[in-house]
Amino acid sequence: MKKSFVLLVITLCLGVVFSNMVLADNITLTLWDIRTESDTSRPAVKDAIARFEAANPNIKIKHVPITNDNYKTKIRTAMAANNEPDIFMTWGSSSLEKYVNNNKVYNLTEHMDSDWLARFPVAALELGKVDGQYYGVPVTNMTVALVWYRKDLFNKYGLKPPKTYENLLNVVETFKDNGITPFTLANKTKWTGSMYFVYLVDRIGGPDAFKNALNRTGAFNDEPFIKAGKVIQELIKIGAFPKGVNGMDEDTAQSRAMLYADKAAMYLMGSWTLGSMNNENPELINNGKIGFFNFPAFKDGKGDPSNLIGTPGDNYYSITQKCRYKDAAVKFLKYLTDQPMAEKLVEIGNIPPLNGAKDKIKDPILKGVYEQIQKAAYVQLWYDQSLPLELAQVHLNTTQALFGLQMTPEEAANKMEAAAKEYYGE
Numbered sequence: 001m002k003k004s005f006v007l008l009v010i011t012l013c014l015g016v017v018f019s020n021m022v023l024a025d026n027i028t029l030t031l032w033d034i035r036t037e038s039d040t041s042r043p044a045v046k047d048a049i050a051r052f053e054a055a056n057p058n059i060k061i062k063h064v065p066i067t068n069d070n071y072k073t074k075i076r077t078a079m080a081a082n083n084e085p086d087i088f089m090t091w092g093s094s095s096l097e098k099y100v101n102n103n104k105v106y107n108l109t110e111h112m113d114s115d116w117l118a119r120f121p122v123a124a125l126e127l128g129k130v131d132g133q134y135y136g137v138p139v140t141n142m143t144v145a146l147v148w149y150r151k152d153l154f155n156k157y158g159l160k161p162p163k164t165y166e167n168l169l170n171v172v173e174t175f176k177d178n179g180i181t182p183f184t185l186a187n188k189t190k191w192t193g194s195m196y197f198v199y200l201v202d203r204i205g206g207p208d209a210f211k212n213a214l215n216r217t218g219a220f221n222d223e224p225f226i227k228a229g230k231v232i233q234e235l236i237k238i239g240a241f242p243k244g245v246n247g248m249d250e251d252t253a254q255s256r257a258m259l260y261a262d263k264a265a266m267y268l269m270g271s272w273t274l275g276s277m278n279n280e281n282p283e284l285i286n287n288g289k290i291g292f293f294n295f296p297a298f299k300d301g302k303g304d305p306s307n308l309i310g311t312p313g314d315n316y317y318s319i320t321q322k323c324r325y326k327d328a329a330v331k332f333l334k335y336l337t338d339q340p341m342a343e344k345l346v347e348i349g350n351i352p353p354l355n356g357a358k359d360k361i362k363d364p365i366l367k368g369v370y371e372q373i374q375k376a377a378y379v380q381l382w383y384d385q386s387l388p389l390e391l392a393q394v395h396l397n398t399t400q401a402l403f404g405l406q407m408t409p410e411e412a413a414n415k416m417e418a419a420a421k422e423y424y425g426e
Contacts, residue, residue: 036066061332089318090318093381096130096318107133120354124142137318137333143271143310149267150289151291162296163296176238181263187246232402291365313353
């Protein structure tokens, strides 16, 4: 009996140990991000996953890509239901900070040794920090919004890239007179139109207009926000954008299709679009028909014309507190930010938020974008990523309403300010 009992105990213990070994030897990490089939950074992320799994055959990455517009809602819902993935993506800043404050994100600081820190430009890491601690690492791109334009169409009508808003109105008028839509824009997804609003607020009121409204020393219905709305509606009324602009879909490239077909001359979009254009219409790039310029300055405006909107890191990848295999997840993040990843990102037309890739940028347009970023006096993070999620949605909705002439500039600004007062309990 005694021997049988001992054997039983040993068998049970071995079973537990064996069970744990099997569990430890067969790890699956779930990753959520926005790297869908249409996303230009997808091949680089998929390559990092493949390299990681080949080097770590006992660990699998279950990659769940979600479309941009659905992602924010899905991750927020999952966090609230304690059903979050092991690894997830944000845009840094307030989009990450909220989850950190709710104790949903694993602190990476103890893992950020000198070797890993050395992979990143200092500015790229800032949006992944909360209270001086590291919670997210930048992965895919240093991106800024620029006005991409058809150089051949500008040359055909004797036009130069406009440096002031007054110059821009002349360019718009010339293209309209010749049956060409000045700006292509697909604003069904709302964030595309937001770029115009953000640039206009910056050029009119400078970076402090948004900073003050956000920290509540100013307001979202201050003059720069109202004037930005007026300029958007002025451009709509003179035909600067396609008809039915709010019904056109950026995700299906309806905007770029007009640019490719000689039906539009300009396209305000993030620098990631160079990768899309290279994939969809390489002849346009190869024949030197595409260039870019900074958003024009405003007379008496407070914004430096070198200011850009964008992000120094684009997407920030983090590990959840709920993740059972944090060391394995950290190991994977290092694959997402290594030298092969940086080189793969350059290949697809990105400017990696990683050191060691700058000298490998051979594309002259991409080099020009990099130099533009270096010369910028200030880079304003996209409003829909800077703002708390509740306010970001109000911003997107009111801006789309401006483009649809469904709200006056004053109504849109007042609605945004009312939402801010409610959110901050004022």
